[in-house]
Amino acid sequence: AQRVTQPEKLLSVFKGAPVELKCNYSYSGSPELFWYVQYSRQRLQLLLRHISRESIKGFTADLNKGETSFHLKKPFAQEEDSAMYYCALSPISGSARQLTFGSGTQLTVLP
């Protein structure tokens, strides 16, 4: 069975400080990892996926198969980054119904 763990329910950092949202997973096959974000009063939406290897809004995430992690990082947090972040996993080329979400981390960036 696949599982996604986000150990921090709440995370607060000051503006300009680095931020890292942790995500660990367990899955026996080859996974595809995602980060979804929900800003206040907005829809839940995809932030980035590991196969794209993109930096979105200054955020990056590297899949570490040895540590089974997919932590989301940003070197300098901004107040507009405050949101709920969900890590998610699916089998490579799997359908969306096979997507497993973590419990989420509420990030607050303080002025």
Added chain:
Amino acid sequence: SQTIHQWPATLVQPVGSPLSLECTVEGTSNPNLYWYRQAAGRGLQLLFYSVGIGQISSEVPQNLSASRPQDRQFILSSKKLLLSDSGFYLCAYANTGELFFGEGSRLTVL
């Protein structure tokens, strides 16, 4: 372009009353549709998914049901709500492995 909408946005219902949440998708044909529940501290739980009209798969046993009477319409229902049905419900469709979510419906059962 593709859009997804769900309503109502908020709903307060007494225990034992019926429920109907509606979701519609525009700009795409035969989408795979999903109903999720977002509970505080518990992430997103997939409740139902549908690959076509009249085709519903349930992921977890529960007090809720889903129907897909039309290609772009997905309905979440209950005949008698329980207190434990309170939560934030999200409808979504999938495209190239990415989920696109509706605005969400917050249900409070009293």
